[in-house]
Amino acid sequence: MSFNAETYFQEIAETLKVIANSSAGNHFTKAENIAKMEGFLAEMQYAEGYQLVLMDSFRAQLIDNKSDNILQKRFFTYFLLKNYAEGTFSGKYQIIDNCKAVVDKITAKMLNDRANYLNMMHRLDVPSLTFTQVGPVGSNWWGINVSFFMLDHPGSIVYNNDDWTEPVIIS
Numbered sequence: 001m002s003f004n005a006e007t008y009f010q011e012i013a014e015t016l017k018v019i020a021n022s023s024a025g026n027h028f029t030k031a032e033n034i035a036k037m038e039g040f041l042a043e044m045q046y047a048e049g050y051q052l053v054l055m056d057s058f059r060a061q062l063i064d065n066k067s068d069n070i071l072q073k074r075f076f077t078y079f080l081l082k083n084y085a086e087g088t089f090s091g092k093y094q095i096i097d098n099c100k101a102v103v104d105k106i107t108a109k110m111l112n113d114r115a116n117y118l119n120m121m122h123r124l125d126v127p128s129l130t131f132t133q134v135g136p137v138g139s140n141w142w143g144i145n146v147s148f149f150m151l152d153h154p155g156s157i158v159y160n161n162d163d164w165t166e167p168v169i170i171s
Helices: 005-015 034-043 089-115
Strands: 028-031 050-055 060-063 071-083 124-137 141-152
Touching: 005 028, 005 050, 005 071, 028 034, 034 050, 034 124, 071 089, 071 124, 089 124, 089 141
Parallel strands: 028 050
Antiparallel strands: 050 071, 060 071, 071 141, 124 141
């Protein structure tokens, strides 16, 4: 069983009061890349409240500790954003601070779930959590990008001779 980021972060967007109650409408979306996220946010330029955007792409690395127990570290990233149309720098910093406070609530849930073996969070690689200010994205969206790794089993990586043709030996 693997961590389902879409289900996890959609539930957060629907149940964390500061996000869910920040305005009417959907507060969660997935985007395949930054360009699609910017297009989505440009369409929502007059939306109010927080938006949690999960990047839906695969990125991982294998970990080999000199044993036959190879692990995979899978990369996840999400953005917590809020629209700020006025564009003044002093107001921008308040929006970023507000988004960081909400991100801290999400991080607290992730750590609580990890401590209590809930929602596959026991696989969270805590030192990999990073927080980066972003903005403007789309039409004046500002906020915080959070990235982290989850440890997982890489699946079936087994060498099978039947998958290969006879090699050509060059002398």
